[in-house]
Amino acid sequence: MKTKLFIVDDHYMVIEGIRSMLQDEPSIEWQGYANTAGACLSFLQLHVPDVILMDINLPDMSGLDLCREVLRKYPTVKVIGLSTFNQLSFISKMLDNGASGYLLKNAPKAEILTAIEVVMKRQQYLSLEASEMMKKNGEEEAPTLTRREIEVLQLIAEGYTNVEMSEKLFVSTTTIDTHRKHLLAKFEAKNTASLIRLATKMKFV
Amino acid sequence: MKTKLFIVDDHYMVIEGIRSMLQDEPSIEWQGYANTAGACLSFLQLHVPDVILMDINLPDMSGLDLCREVLRKYPTVKVIGLSTFNQLSFISKMLDNGASGYLLKNAPKAEILTAIEVVMKRQQYLSLEASEMMKKNGEEEAPTLTRREIEVLQLIAEGYTNVEMSEKLFVSTTTIDTHRKHLLAKFEAKNTASLIRLATKMKFV
DNA sequence: TTATCACTCCCCTTTTTCAGGGATTTTTGT
DNA sequence: ACAAAAATCCCTGAAAAAGGGGAGTGATAA
Structure with a gap:
């Protein structure tokens, strides 16, 4: 049973990179990609993937909001957050919004496959470097403001x-x-x- | 005459993306990549490419410093800065340090090829979206502090x-x-x- | 139906910053 | 060696922020 994979990211290079890394994987079925949150939501009306790799920064909506929205409509989908180092403060919020895991954009192929496997087993995948960073930066958590x-x-x-x-x-x-x-x-x-x-x-x- | 291309970026997905997009281009000779500034400088001791695509953020040295360093040692190399939207403030500094152009990481294949062509003609390539952003943010210049x-x-x-x-x-x-x-x-x-x-x-x- | 929370308003005191000056001594570049 | 820039120090008065209280209203969630 292949895992149906979809990607939301506004950087072509990242999309191309993931596609190129995973297109020959027998366990993965590449369903496509979206550059914007809007395009993502449109796509989901037609096809529901198993796993979505989702950038934290999108041009039209924050990945946080998109994640919440997607999971509200399609609760079976697993969302894996994608980010670079300097955006780690968002990750815990991403998890709060229901994401099943997160990956850094410098993750090698093997780690991406592992992450997809893990979340398909309904477990959470947290990349090592990132969770370490979380601990360091985690002390200064963003307060809740009115x-x-x-x-x-x-x-x-x-x-x-x-x-x-x-x-x-x-x-x-x-x-x-x-x-x-x-x-x-x-x-x-x-x-x-x-x-x-x-x-x-x-x-x- | 193929253009020898080298990439410095700490995100595998971006490297994979560019490699995948350009590997079948007849005009491009893929020379490889580096994840760090150090690895880049080591590579350059053995091979000197025509064009380097260089991320602004590297783990061990800023792209700014690496750019200056590379051009000091290998003045014939053309450097194209790579960045995402939120790092545009660095771009003008990158150009000050001798870069020949810059691209956003959401650039499609055609734009990357155009950029490489343009800088090979010793001209500067500035991506449209980015140069617009420059104008907006360019008004507030950083003062000189002691x-x-x-x-x-x-x-x-x-x-x-x-x-x-x-x-x-x-x-x-x-x-x-x-x-x-x-x-x-x-x-x-x-x-x-x-x-x-x-x-x-x-x-x- | 009570809590709880967000928002609003008030008092008093002390500390810190801002806005004007002016002035001397080191560095630094040429 | 000399000018320019940087760093240092001082004064006064006004404005703003910080620290410490207390307190009433309306909405909403348990």
């Missing part, structure tokens, strides 16, 4: 003062101050500078 | 206050304050928050 906090955070990063924000958002300056305190607490930052640095690294800004 | 200013900037980003920095660097708090004023002026930032945001985007932090 809508308003994200809004304020982004205005702070743009250089707005509390007074300016209060005028822009039609609330009191003390309200902004409260949001600010919550932001500092959630990021465990002692001042605006470290807050913005952390927020930028965690892609909030 | 050693001390970079030092202070990084400490600010880590959350140090002026007093803490003055103790760490064994200077007066007023000195730190002066550096800080210069930083704000150079970045045209009105406060610490926007300073750190800009500095992070420009890779100072």
